[in-house]
Amino acid sequence: MNQLMLDIPQYGPWIRTHAGDQSGRLLADRHYSRQTVGHRQWNRPGRKLVLRTPQGDAIWVTWSGIRDDGLQAWECSIFRNESQFLSSEMIRDAIEATYSEWGTPPPDGIITYVNSSKVRSPNPGFCFLKAGFRKIGKSKKRGLVLLQYNISKVYEKVFVSNNYT
Template identity: 40%
Template sequence: MDSAPLWWLTKDGDRDCLELYERHYSAYRYADGRQRKLFVGPGEKVVLRTERGDACFVWRNFIDDSGQTGINCAVFRNESAHQSSGLIRQADAIADCLWPNCRHYTYVNAKAVRSSNPGFCFIAAGWRRCGMTKSGLLVLERATTGMH
C-alpha cells in the first residue's frame, strides 16, 4: 500500500468530483439537458477525492437490482499522476474500515473503455473478474478480507 494517504473525504456534489464524473463514460445525462448537482445516487455513500481533485472514488451501499451484494464502487476516475491500482487499494482500505468483511464490487463496460484489458487497474489492486451482467457489463470483485 502507498505510504501516504491520497484520499480526502468529501461529499456528493463536490465540484471537482462532479466534473470528473461528467467526463466518465458512465455519466448519466438528463434527457431535458438540466445540470446535475449530485452524482452518486441513493443509498449510503462515501465520496473520496485527491487533494487536487484530479481523482475521485465513490463507494455506495445500496440494494442493487442486479442482485450483486456488497459495497459498490459506483465511480472511479483517475486523471492524476497517482497509479490507479494504488488509489484503489487505499479506497479498499477505507471501505474495509467502514464496512468490515464486505465484498467490494464494480461494473466495467468493456466496450466503453479505451483498454485492451478492461478493469486492469482493479485486477492490479487485487480484484478479480467474476462474471457479466445481463446487459453485458463485466463484474469485478474483491472478496472480503476474511476470505483471503
C-alpha cells in the same frame, strides 16, 4: 499566527468529501458512465463514501444500497483517475478507506462493473485486476464485466492488525 486545521480524514492520496463535491462532479462529467453531464446530482441514492484527491484530479465513490443483482456487496460506482498516482494503488487505498469508515464488509465484499465497449484499454478493468479484483461474471442487463475484491486481504490488514475485531 494559528494555522487552520481541518479534521478531514486522509487515506493515502484520498480525502473524504461529500456527494455534492464540485471537483467530484467535474470528474464524473468526464467518466463514461455519466448519464447527465453537468447535473449536480452525480451519485445515485443510498449510502456512499466519496473520496477525492486534494487536487481534485481523482474521484472514488463506494456505494451501498438496494441491489438488483442479488449480491450483498458494496460497489465502486465511480473511479476516475487523472492524477499522477498509480490507479491500482489508489484503488487499494480507497478500499482500505471504505473498510476503515464502514467496518465489517458484506459477504460479497466490494464489486465494480466495467463497460468494455466504453473503455479504450485492450484490457478493460486492468487497474482493478492489478489491485486484487477478480472477474466473476457479467451483468445480466447490459453485459458489463463484473469484478470482485477479495475481502479477506484488506479486512485482515485493517481490522485484525489494528485489533478492531
